Amino acid sequence: MSSVLDSLNPAQKEAASHIDGALLILAGAGSGKTKTLTTRLAYLIDEIGIPAHNTLTLTFTNKASNEMRERALNLLTHHASSSPLLCTFHRFGLLFLKFYIHVLDRQNNFVLLDSLDKKNILKNFEMRLNLPLSYLRDGISNYKNNLITPQDALINAQSKEEKELARIYNLYTNQLNEQNLLDFDDLLLLPYQILKHDQSLCQEISKRYCYIMVDEYQDTNFLQFKLLELLCTSHQNLCVVGDDDQSIYSWRGADISNILNFQEYFQDAKLIKLEENYRSSIEILNTANTLIAHNANRIGKTLKSMQGHGDEVELLHFLDGNIEAKNIAKKILELKNKGIKPQEIAILFRLNALSRNLEESLSQYHIPYKLLGTIRFYERAEIKDILAYLRYLCNPSDDFSLSRIINNPRRGIGSSTQEKIFELAKMENKSVYELFMQDGYSSILSAKILDTLDKFFKMIDMLKDFLQTPYLLLEKIFEYTQILQTYDKSEESLDRLANIEEFAALLRDYFLQNPDDLLQDFLNNIPLHSNLDDADDSNCIRALSIHTAKGLEFDHVFVIGMENGLFPLMYEGSNLEEERRLAYVAFTRARKNLYVSYVDSRFYKGKTSHLEPSIFLKESNLIKQNKPSNTHDQAFNIGDRVVHKIFGNGRIEDIKNNGEMLVINFGGLIKTIMANFIQKLED
DNA sequence: TAGAAGCAGATTTTT
């Protein structure tokens, strides 16, 4: 009898046919991870007979979940009576909250904030300390992802900065509660709180999803782990796939220990490694393997290429960033002339700033390109303006959106008036709308301004009549506010108008396809959209950051900017092993050809600096180590543990003069010492 | 109130 499993190799088959109990699949780059997961899903449903709606498959990107859904459904031979739930963590949270947020005494007309909104809300708080917004933004995210409540944060804050952060966290949480807003982290945090709080619901949900799969498990954070733990209350059927070598989001709270400790947590967990790579040539894989072997903190696996030999990895060296960009453009032209499809070519960089030179050169050589990861469509100011109207109409307690629209287009409600009305509403613990309806502003505002406000809110009320017909509502917004007329004939304005038009089309399409959805559903889907989702297969080469490239693959890949300081990127708190994993991810995107380039000097942050080739070029053997004389055949790497006769044990922080000199940190004491006097400690 | 000018700061960003 034939089975969906027949197309798998033995390790993949073992993984896909595993039914009950925890399973950790360590899947190297290009090892057929998606194939294994989708086949397992099809196998469970089709051949074991598990109802599709009892499965839950969680991914990190829409792209991944869409691809998996398509592939899994294709593998099903019987017509399933229900469909498997296959979505991102965040979308799962959103779905869940629509049904269960009432457990926390909140209404389900909540509005989902994107990262820009979050930043803007934080900006509005009065600061007692001058802290960078990113500190607050990430700090609050960290609290939530580590299940630290605002109260705990306040109690445990030590430094001045922490105290201020905790204070803002409190204010922020209160505002979100009052205005019924959610941020991204809430999509995971609130479901966790609900399930933790309501044990019978937790049992029910856990029994409903009795087969759970998680993709990219190396990128889960503590909160995601705790949520999974609750979802597995009634069973242990958790199958996770990940690659510790591809963990590149620790700065966002991804916790590699989730994967390293999986077997400790799930005592009977089975471990299966997928080490056969079906993507890259032997040459590319050797380069990547040689590099990643320098990481100490890994489970350890070596990918074997199933593709056979190909071209050597090409190391390119240029004088500066301009010349680099020009030459890469020329190389790409050559590839195109050989008949290679542009969408099979990608340029990857560690820093988005490096894409500037590229853009110039690519257009100079008339090479169509798509720069991924720049401003998202829905984050454009003109779109956010329209969205703010729509959001406010759905949720009149959303004073945050109100602040965006109240004087846009200009209607004479300036910043001093705004300050007064928002301030008073806050003091009275009411929304601005509520307070205005109760005549709460007559004592502090002039009759003229009150009249203007009255007109504004009357308009809002009239617009609310069209909430059931979103597309008509949008037209009415344009008509009543005359917002489109604020744009002139400049090129920029025309661009913005075109974007608004596109938005209108998207909204109309959405409701044609989902006629039963509410406007609010449409709005809350928007922040979950990424710019990767609408990257079509047009005839363009791709230029993108390595982070954005994770999970993608191309025949021909250029990795640029391989210079010490830029890649590995050095900054306070930088993590060399994670930088190395990034390089590993970059290299393993390539199927046939990998080009790696570095320059002698680069213009960055307003100045030109002289740069050394990346340490990764030596570690991956792309630059042959030229060994310093008189050493005992030791190759040192940044991060190595070493010993010195006088100073004792230390760790290498930097390497100078081609390896002759080492900068070593001996427990806080930093010394630059000749490599000859240093002995490497093996782990 | 609104545009102009001046100034700091610039890692990555699946959702």
Add this chain to the structure above:
DNA sequence: TCTGCTTCTA
């Protein structure tokens, strides 16, 4: 170099 934010001035 470029962007986005604050401050200045009409």
